[in-house]
Every structure is written in C-alpha cells, then in structure tokens.
Amino acid sequence: MPSEQSKTPRSFLTTRDWSRAQIDALLDLAASFKQRDPGPLLRGKAVALVFFNPSLRTRTSMELGAWRLGAHAVVLEPGKGAWPIEFTDSAVMDGDAEEHAREVARVLSSYCDLIAVRKFPGFQDWSVDRRDEPIKALARHASVPVMNLETIEHPCQELAHALALRERLGSLQNRKYVLTWTYHPRPLNTAVANSALLIATKLGMDVTLLCPDERYLLDERYLGAARDNAAAQGGSLTISHDIDAAYEGADVVYAKSWGALPFYGNWAQEKPIRDANRHFIVDERKMALTNGALFGHCLPMRRNIKATDAVVDSPGSIIIEEAANRLPTQQAVMATLLGAKPTGAPSGVPITEHKEIVHA
Amino acid sequence: MPSEQSKTPRSFLTTRDWSRAQIDALLDLAASFKQRDPGPLLRGKAVALVFFNPSLRTRTSMELGAWRLGAHAVVLEPGKGAWPIEFTDSAVMDGDAEEHAREVARVLSSYCDLIAVRKFPGFQDWSVDRRDEPIKALARHASVPVMNLETIEHPCQELAHALALRERLGSLQNRKYVLTWTYHPRPLNTAVANSALLIATKLGMDVTLLCPDERYLLDERYLGAARDNAAAQGGSLTISHDIDAAYEGADVVYAKSWGALPFYGNWAQEKPIRDANRHFIVDERKMALTNGALFGHCLPMRRNIKATDAVVDSPGSIIIEEAANRLPTQQAVMATLLGAKPTGAPSGVPITEHKEIVHA
C-alpha cells in the first residue's frame, strides 16, 4: 500500500497504487471540474483509447472529457479496426497476433501523451487473467502514462462511484456498504466487484461482501487489499451469505454479478449454480431492510434481472449520477497524470450537484 | 399536424411534428449556412451519434457538420463497439440486450447536448416496426433533444432533398413530383419513401406515388399524412401503377426501392414479385416523357439497377447535391434544436449553389 506521502504514480492502473490522500485529491479535482469549467487544461494533448471490448459510457466520457479539456482522443479497436496484439515477452509470434505490445506501446507513445486501455480477461484461466498482463505490458513499454478503463479492476468506475456517494452522503466513514452478488445469465468479469471492495474500504466504510456461498468469493488479492485498507482507514470487511442480515441497516447497496472463480473456464458447470441464485436480485423487500440505502450499479445493467424497476427508478438510485461522474473523474485522472493543474483551483471545494443529472 | 404558430418541437423525430413554417425556417437557415460560414455557433456542444446501422453520408455530414460549428460528435455503434440495447419498458432483460434505453438515454443526456439516432426496422413484423419504438424510447427518456438519422422515416434526407429541389426549381408549389418504386435485390426499408411523400406534399407539390401494384403501397399513416399535407398546402396525392402516365409531365422523379408491406417478414414470398418488376428502373425512355424532370435518389444507390448510368450522370441528376445538402440541413436542425441562432442572419436569404458541389 502506498504511503500518504508517496509521489503520484506515473500510471492509473489500480487504486492499490494510489494513497488515500491521492484518491481524495482526484475526487476533489473532479468535483471542482463539475463546479467550474476548467477550460483547455490539456490543450494540444492526444490520448489513445485502446478498446479490446465494447464500451458506451467509457468511450463517450473519455472522448468528450478529453475534448472539453482541449485534448483529442483517438479510438482504436485491436482485432476489429486495428491489428491483434501479443503481450508475452520473447514470444515466437506465429499465432494470430500481428504485433507486439512493445511496439504498440512505443509507437502510441510517440503519437500520444496518454494511453487508456480496456481489456477484459480471457475467461479461460484465472491464473493467467489475474496477472493482468496486457495492460501491465503496455504500461511497461510505454513512455507515457497508461490509464485502466477496465481489465480485472475498474478504477475509473471506483472514482465515479465514490464521487456519487460523497455527493449524496457527505462523509463516508463507517457507512455500511453492501456489495451484493446478483444473478446474470452469463458469467461476468469480477473487475467491478474487486474495485468496489477496494474503493469502499479505502474510503473507510464498513463493507459487507454478500454472495451465495464461498465459491463466489473474490480473489484473495482483493480480499486482502480490502482488509488492509479497512485496517488503515478504520473501516471493516465482512463476508456474508445471509441476504437479510447483509441488507440490515445498509447505507449503500451496490449490485454486481460475476462468475465463480473455482469454475473459471468451466462455465457450463457453474451455470446451474448461478441459475439457482436468481433470488439475489435487488428488490423493494430487501431494500426495506436497509437504512434508506442508496442503490448503485456500474452499468450496463439488466433490469429485472439484477434489480427490479422499482429499485432502479427509486429516488435512492444513483446509477445515472455514477455514470455522469465518469466524465469529470476521468478528466481529473488525465489532468493529474499529465501534470496539468487548474489555475486557482480551490482546495476542498464544496460538492455540488451536476446540473445535467437527471433523476428520472 | 402542427399549427403554423406551434412552438419548435424539442426533438426532430419526424417532419409530421414540424409545421410548414418551421420546415421552411430550417431550409432557410441551411441555405444561409451555405452562403456564409456561421462560425462556431455550437461551440462546446457535444453530440452523440448512435448508429445501429451502417452510414457514410450521415456519419460524415453529422460529424463534420458538428465540428464546423464548434461542436464535437461521438460515434457509438451499439452491438458492435457498444452494448446491445433493450427498448421495451418493464422488460425482464434475460435476452441479448445488456442495457435499457432508459439508462442509455439518461447517461448520454448527462454527457451530451443532443442525441442523434439511426435505427433501421427489424424487418420481421411491420406492426412492431411501425411503432418506431427505439427512437421514441430514447427521446422519451432523454433530457436533451433527439434527432432521427433514419428509422422508419428519414427526415434529414427530406430536408436535404427539399433544399436541392428549391435550389434547382425555385418555387415547388404544384410541381409534379413522382416517387417511383424501383427494383433492388433485397427488400428495403420504406423510410425514404415515407419521407418523400411527407416532404413533397408538405411543400405543396402534386405528388404521384408510382408502384407495381397496391401491395407496394406505403403504410396508411404516411398516405394519410400526405393527403392531409396536400390538403393544407394546396397540392395533391395520386397513386398510380401506370409507369408512362406517371412520368408524363413530371418535374421531379425520385427513385426508391422498398419491400412490400403485406409480405413483411415473409420476404422469400415477395422475392418473385419484386423480381418481376425490374422494368421500373429509371431510364432515358421514361425520363423523355417528363417535363425535363430532375432525378433524385437518397444514396446509396445501385447503378443500372435502380437507374441507368445515363440518367444518374445526366445534368438533371441531383443526387450529389442532395447528399451535399445533408451537411448544412443537419447543421440547421442541430442549431435549431439547441437554440443557437446565428447573429445577423438574414431572413429569406437568396439561395446559392454550394461551391463544393460537383456536377460530374
């Protein structure tokens, strides 16, 4: 874990590399951007957005976030509009990949000032995927900062989520935060769940991880980092398989589905287990057990599968605010990585609602 | 039908919502943009271009049209670069769609000032497609204006076509306008045909719909709206299955192919009927029956299938002018929806040829 006095990391790959103070500074900067247009803070800067997987929010918020600061984002889709890429050093490249991350990273570094990457895991072998090698290889070979747009963690979503919680709740210290597994027809990435544990514990909340049974626990790397965060920040991490007990008194319910790690790559075998747990859906009955909890989700979200319309459309639902916050928080990350500081930006600026947020 | 004094609609979904005066104002504004660069009228505005289907002209003209006015367009392709979308309220989302139009519309509204959508019908069930639900759902849930880039109507093409006609003919009142069905190997969308009826009648022309037989008539919604327009504007709507009679004395021949609605979804059954009508191709013999008619088509167009090279490359062919006019007319729509008025824009500006138009 970084110390409070540590230097700003060169890249934004995981919030585990960023101290609590550094995360707070990013959130403060994002809040200031919402309060006052910072102008062309990144004038003339170029950003490569490398998407190995689909995106709506990330794509739009990165492209517009860069543009509103005077920068330009180029969208690249390797394997579709661009060449497939090899990430392993010393590989004899006689497979599908036409070029190596060494070249991609160095060439993009020559054209751009920042490289942002979305690369979902391969879903065949967790022992491979958990190394998060693709983005690490790009960051290792790039001479410019690299930003994670979701791999096996989703640190941008962490910031957007955290900012939405701060805007609604003020102080988050020791708020009860429930990360609940929910059903989804397909086995999904653990990235957002891993990230929820990281950010909620980093901000000092009392975090409950609710999932059907221990087969749905997250990787020990993330459970361990969450415990360390909790210890450092005066919060806690609790694991629960009891739905009602977990919801009891919650201030925040954050829903996410993911595939069980012990069945990673053997998804047909996991399917009936997942299917038997459709009742983990977030609904009004469960929400009634909480302390008027906010409902969060990272989007995209299947309605009436992960949460009922009544919950999703309730006043406590912050899903649109979270998504809207992707733009200013990612602007804050870009500006920080590129060393651009707004002139006369107040510290500790008051948090205000974003004018464009729609409470449906 | 909107009254002449009605307020400008929030969105540009169909010209049926826009009065004759409002349409004329859009055309005048577009003409003024061609005459004089309006400058960064939309500086700082962001536009989402949501393409569910391919595009060349629309994509290019929207992106450049926005850019020339100081705005920035983000191109999203749900199902390819972005997530598939559900449009039906209260759906239990256990199919392919990963997110709901409610979220898409609200999230894009938080990032952007305008959402433009291309979504072709599903071609399985006209009773479903005719509801035009996808764009309506997006418009209902968005908090910003929505612009139709072709669904089951193509109002942007209407404006570009109308401006090209005005530029060539001056007054359009009671000009003879023939919308002719033509052959195409595949059953196509009725959108451009529906739109041709709407705009030609709205501008007071004497409109003939020429098609092989009554199975190729357009939906009654559009025939009825066209009759209403004709009544209000002093024009007429005639249906004909007699090629020579229809071409006789025409001032404009507009070609379009579409699949017959009674066979909608049973396209194999319609195929031999369509194949038997290849002679509807626009050729020199038929054009010789007209009053030196202009030839229009919305593009893309299959040469020597829908019209012969001789017609397409004749001096009366306005296909390139129509396409070129997509840019200023769509700029006029964007500026109007976003309330941006050019300073000192003359009313009733003289129509001039666009300097970049190429008469090949």
Add this chain to the structure above:
Amino acid sequence: MPSEQSKTPRSFLTTRDWSRAQIDALLDLAASFKQRDPGPLLRGKAVALVFFNPSLRTRTSMELGAWRLGAHAVVLEPGKGAWPIEFTDSAVMDGDAEEHAREVARVLSSYCDLIAVRKFPGFQDWSVDRRDEPIKALARHASVPVMNLETIEHPCQELAHALALRERLGSLQNRKYVLTWTYHPRPLNTAVANSALLIATKLGMDVTLLCPDERYLLDERYLGAARDNAAAQGGSLTISHDIDAAYEGADVVYAKSWGALPFYGNWAQEKPIRDANRHFIVDERKMALTNGALFGHCLPMRRNIKATDAVVDSPGSIIIEEAANRLPTQQAVMATLLGAKPTGAPSGVPITEHKEIVHA
C-alpha cells in the same frame, strides 16, 4: 517518371508520380514540422480516412496529424460501419456493393478537402489487383486530392522510412540498402516491398533485393521503376538469392514478407515453399556481416518470425522512429496537397531527432 520541374501532382497515390525534388521537399517539410510546431496550418480542413482494412499507426498518425494542424479527420470503414462499394464503371450493381465509387468520391468531395484511402488487394488475381483500380477510381471521380494509405504500394511508409534513414545516416547516396524477404505464416501484400524499392532507388542508394528465388521477385512494374530510378539517381538495383552476400557490407536492412506472385490466389500451393524459407529471419549472425546496418520494418511485425528480439531491440533498430515519422511526413503530404505552406519555414532545415522517440 516525372521531370524535376514538374508541377506538384494533385494526389499522392504513388511516389512514381513525384520527382526526386518533390520527394525531398516533402521530407524537408516533415523535418521542419518535427523541429517546430507549424500551428493550425490546415485550420477548418476536413479529411476523410477511408479504411477498407485495419490500421493502428496509419489511423492514429493521420487523425492526430490532421488534428494538430487544425483539421478534422472522419474515419469511415466501408463494409463495416459504412456501405460496401463498387469500383467498376458501368457495372450492373446486383452484387454486394450498395454504392459506386463515383458517388462515394463525389459525396466525400462535397464534405471534405482530402480523401485518404487504405484498400488492400483482393489476393485472388494479381492481374486484377495490380491495376490498383479502387483508389484510382476514387481519385478519378473525386474533386479533391486523394492520398494512398496502402494499396499495392505504401507511399506514406516510404516517406517515414526515408526520413528515419536521413536522420540516422545523413546522405543516403550509394549506401547499401538490402530489402530482404522474410517468412510470415500468411502470404502478405507486396505493397511495402514495392515501395521500398521505389524510395530506396529514388534516393540514390545501392539496392539489393534479397529473396528465396525468382518466384519471389516483385512485379516487373516495380523492378523497372526501380531500375529507372537507379539510373537517374546514380544508384543501382541488384537481385540476390544469396543471404550472406546480400548482407555483406549493408548499411540498411529492411525486412518484409510477401506472397510469391506466381502463386497469387493459389496460396495453399505456395505455403510449403514459404515454410521452407524460415531461415530468412533477420538475426544477429546475419547482421554481423553488415556495415553496422540499421534495421527497418514497417510494422506490424511478428517478433522472432521476421526478426529476432536481439535485432529488433538493438540500437540500430529504427522501427519506432519510422512509425513515429508517419505523423510528420503525412502532415507534410496533407499540407502540400492542400497548398498550405508554413510561414517562414526555412528551406534545408537541419534534421533533428523527434523529442518523443523512444529508443527502448
């Protein structure tokens, strides 16, 4: 061959149309852009990038190169995000193509100031592909300049490569330049090899084309043009099938794989011949025979197939510099085609290293 006094061609389709003096002027202009930011030289200009095939470097360097000069690039992908295109005149378009190059070229000319095209050959029939008809058709019908982003030649890569050589070697006159065929699992385009012959001979180098046997010779058009260049510029063209003799004393080794033209379209038959020539890989033993040669490659490049890691990562490897040079050289082409001259640009500016180049 163009004379030294010839007018700047309207389009940049092949360097065969450009005189030595014109090529030198492009390289000088690119070098000046690297030395000093030329500012918004192309302010308000729009560029269409038409990609029929994937791209990373070309896409990024064109889009950012245009943007840094104040222009805007629109990326179109016919057959994916845009409609498939017919190139043959008078075609009866009842196949897959939905529109004709005539319309595409004229419509894009109405929206844009320059059209840049990547269109790889079809790999079925060299007698068809060697006509390079798609880009020629677009250039013929366009009313704006057209720029080749790789068809059966790759003139932009020529410039980037030449600038990297100039930066490293100074004068190139009578330097020994070896273009070596290398193995690749798939039969590749001859474009970069054709282009290497053209530019190396145009710059007066002593060029050796090294390939397994005469079946791997390039098209006589390119061999002939290279011989003509050599005669005009005081260099030479030698063909060799002897690896060690070819490498002996080389100043530059440029690696590229391509499919053998006699087997064009019958690739299964060529496969065992290609497979038997894996030993053409560029390795340290071969490089030790040279005069401390630079190693060049156009990227994407399969490591340990076309060249060993030791060679690729050696100090003499210029692959990243070549790629980085795509940006300023393409800017120079765009500025020249659009008649934009930087104010006060010195002639014969000294060549400096690009600050962002990374020697890994």
